[in-house]
Amino acid sequence: MLRALVVSSTEKGCSSLCSLIKEHEGSVDILHCYSAAEARRIILDSELDFVVVNAPLADESGEDLAIMVTEQSLATSILVVRVEYFEQTQALYSNQGILVVSKPVIRQMFFQALSLGLSLRRRLGAMHNENEKLHRRIEEIKLIDRAKWTLIENLGMDEGQAHRHIEKQAMDLRKSRYDIAVSILKTYQR
Known part of the structure; x- marks a missing residue:
């Protein structure tokens, strides 16, 4: 079963992203939290398939958390940002393996990011096992x-x-x- 973490500073953002993930993936174990500090603890203690960061967070902007996910775990990192920051954020972080999605979240675009992220996760996992x-x-x-x-x-x-x-x-x-x-x-x- 897939394991995901949704990090959002609001309950509404968290439940919205969780429902989209469940709609796309069906059976998935979703953890959620409201701060980057709590998310870091979960990421280091759990084996996750992907992490969705709804930026900005209460205790930081969210980009550093998304980077930490790609550097310290095998999970895919999806960063959700306001539409006015989308191009700049994508240019800065896509070469670090972070998938960027703009708000308001368009269902189909989010599903494409999830599919791509899970495909990357499986491939990375296979390479890690071989290594x-x-x-x-x-x-x-x-x-x-x-x-x-x-x-x-x-x-x-x-x-x-x-x-x-x-x-x-x-x-x-x-x-x-x-x-x-x-x-x-x-x-x-x-």
Whole structure:
């Protein structure tokens, strides 16, 4: 289920944006708050798919909050501004990944921003997952290499022999090479 945060200084603005989101997405978990300070706490504590900031807020203009969303989370940031500030705001913040929508909110334009934002969120999420997987793989390779060097230093093997030893142990014991490497390091690095 999608998770969203709506930040608006007024109850009317908050309920209006929440109803538009529900109309577009159907089943969505929507959190809402009325200040940037409260929004920052929610953003840091929750995993959100998108954040809608109805500028200006009671405690700040809202642009800094929208930037914080894109810099410190995977959520899409949608900034809603008055029509007279739309072009200037879009020029300033669109290159930072912030989607800008003007007030009064036109239903179709808001829906397009939501669709684009959710598409970007899915793509960013997939890239983040792939990046995490690659980082884990790199850490596994580093640990296996440390285990090889431990075998070389302690048992006098060459690199090929150490590699074959880890591979054979993994096959014989039906464990991963990573598990064998951890076991080797525990054995020889006491």
